[in-house]
Amino acid sequence: MVGIELVSIYKPKSLSDALEFLDKNAPDVKPIAGGTELLLLIRDKKIKPPKYLLDLYPLKKQLSYVKVENGIVRIGALTTVYELSQSILHRDKRFAGFVDVYDKFGTMALRFEATIGGNLNAATQYSDYITLMLVFDASVRLESVKGVRELKLSEFVLDKRKTALNPNELVTEVVFREPPLDSSSSFVKFDRREILIAGIVTEATYLHLEGDTIKDVRISFDMVSGRRIPSRALKTEEFLRGKSFTSDLLEEAAEKVLPSEMSRVTDWWTTADYRLEMSKVSLKRGLKLAYERVKGVR
Amino acid sequence: MVKVTLTVNNVKYELDVPPLERLIDTLRYRLGFTSVKEGCGRGECGSCIVLVNGNPVHSCLALTSRLDGAEITTLEGLAPAGKMHAIQVAYIEARGVQCGFCTPGFIMVTKALLDRVSDPDDKTIREWHSSVLCRCGSYPYYSEAVKRAAKYLKEGKVYFDEREVREKYHLKVLAR
Numbered sequence: 001m002v003g004i005e006l007v008s009i010y011k012p013k014s015l016s017d018a019l020e021f022l023d024k025n026a027p028d029v030k031p032i033a034g035g036t037e038l039l040l041l042i043r044d045k046k047i048k049p050p051k052y053l054l055d056l057y058p059l060k061k062q063l064s065y066v067k068v069e070n071g072i073v074r075i076g077a078l079t080t081v082y083e084l085s086q087s088i089l090h091r092d093k094r095f096a097g098f099v100d101v102y103d104k105f106g107t108m109a110l111r112f113e114a115t116i117g118g119n120l121n122a123a124t125q126y127s128d129y130i131t132l133m134l135v136f137d138a139s140v141r142l143e144s145v146k147g148v149r150e151l152k153l154s155e156f157v158l159d160k161r162k163t164a165l166n167p168n169e170l171v172t173e174v175v176f177r178e179p180p181l182d183s184s185s186s187f188v189k190f191d192r193r194e195i196l197i198a199g200i201v202t203e204a205t206y207l208h209l210e211g212d213t214i215k216d217v218r219i220s221f222d223m224v225s226g227r228r229i230p231s232r233a234l235k236t237e238e239f240l241r242g243k244s245f246t247s248d249l250l251e252e253a254a255e256k257v258l259p260s261e262m263s264r265v266t267d268w269w270t271t272a273d274y275r276l277e278m279s280k281v282s283l284k285r286g287l288k289l290a291y292e293r294v295k296g297v298r
Numbered sequence: 299m300v301k302v303t304l305t306v307n308n309v310k311y312e313l314d315v316p317p318l319e320r321l322i323d324t325l326r327y328r329l330g331f332t333s334v335k336e337g338c339g340r341g342e343c344g345s346c347i348v349l350v351n352g353n354p355v356h357s358c359l360a361l362t363s364r365l366d367g368a369e370i371t372t373l374e375g376l377a378p379a380g381k382m383h384a385i386q387v388a389y390i391e392a393r394g395v396q397c398g399f400c401t402p403g404f405i406m407v408t409k410a411l412l413d414r415v416s417d418p419d420d421k422t423i424r425e426w427h428s429s430v431l432c433r434c435g436s437y438p439y440y441s442e443a444v445k446r447a448a449k450y451l452k453e454g455k456v457y458f459d460e461r462e463v464r465e466k467y468h469l470k471v472l473a474r
Contacts, residue, residue, distance in 0.1 A: 035364075055363075
């Protein structure tokens with residue numbers, strides 16, 4: 001038997017009860033949602049077993065939802081990836097990036113366990129929902145006994161496995177503005193297999209067209225400038241904005257602009273050179289896919 | 299220690315478990331459901347998949363202490379004593395099993411799939427079968443098995459007589 005340590009588990013009766021418990025025992029508590037990340041960290045001894053686990057299953061009813069109202073999309077932190085696939089996000093071409101992420105997310109069984117809040121909190125370059133939500137310019141809602149604050153996702157994720165979350169706070173919701181009608185998104189994940197992959201390169205695109213002119217574009221990669229967290233390729237976005245969508249433009253963006261702001265790392269998966277080459281390809285693929293979706297070709 | 303009430307294969311168990319005890323350990327070592335296999339222990343191989351409230355869940359990543367009141371189905375609970383479930387028969391007939399270690403995981407995933415989609419296409423089957431790793435490479439046979447099982451279930455044949463199936467396919471006949 002593995003993993004028997006002296007930890008106690010607390011089952012809150014409500015959200016406020018959970019927040020109070022968190023506030024009282026602050027640094028010694030770890031909230032646990034799907035458990036697909038935390039339990040492995042404990043098992044691999046990457047973190048010390050916390051004194052208390054805060055079981056979030058009892059809050060499931062309250063914090064598992066996808067709502068699109070008044071031009072704002074709200075996703076509850078305890079929504080599982082599978083539940084997301086049953087929601088309106090998977091039936092609207094503007095959110096097609098969510099379908100792409102889902103298609104290459106872990107395995108079927110993991111999709112029933114993993115939650116959005118957990119994916120954002122894991123804060124690694126493999127957190128595909130961070131890469132995706134960055135292009136939707138999402139914010140996370142953090143709640144504590146003292147109140148609620150909203151942080152941009154880019155400010156929330158500080159470094160690998162490091163977020164701006166205080167020990168007495170809980171991520172309760174992800175919010176982003178509903179994208180306009182002639183926009184779409186895409187997500188490209190490249191690896192040697194199709195499934196159960198971390199992704200050598202992952203890229204997300206949001207594209208808003210006016211005719212053939214790029215009105216707005218947001219692009220993010222799993223790593224941009226050596227930092228091991230997903231972030232936006234801001235220079236490339238700036239270059240593309242306002243221009244007419246042509247293959248020459250994509251070529252120039254990929255070959256000239258992107259390398260100027262991207263430095264990749266070599267690890268035992270692959271080399272930095274190969275990663276950069278694939279990043280260029282992913283950029284072009286992602287933009288084309290989003291373009292075809294806006295135009296209704298796909 | 300945490301007190302939990304679990305319903306495993308329609309039998310209620312009241313247990314006192316340490317907070318970090320994994321569901322797989324509870325099922326295998328406390329309750330003796332040895333169809334639940336531990337492969338990687340980290341949610342990759344899927345041999346330990348059981349159904350928790352109808353959803354496929356890696357029992358190596360689930361904590362028993364969090365599952366108070368849950369209904370759990372393992373391979374043993376798929377059919378009543380002396381019977382075999384159509385999915386089990388389909389897996390035998392498709393002759394997918396080589397070493398057999400991953401088969402319980404596959405059968406539980408198939409159950410979850412057929413509960414949701416009665417007539418799955420190849421893409422859906424592959425998507426769901428991605429949950430389990432089979433290193434004998436029996437995926438094509440297993441896909442065949444899912445289709446066969448879907449056909450049986452559609453014809454209303456849910457349970458088969460275990461002794462008959464065993465005799466028909468020259469499997470070890472258990473003395474009862």
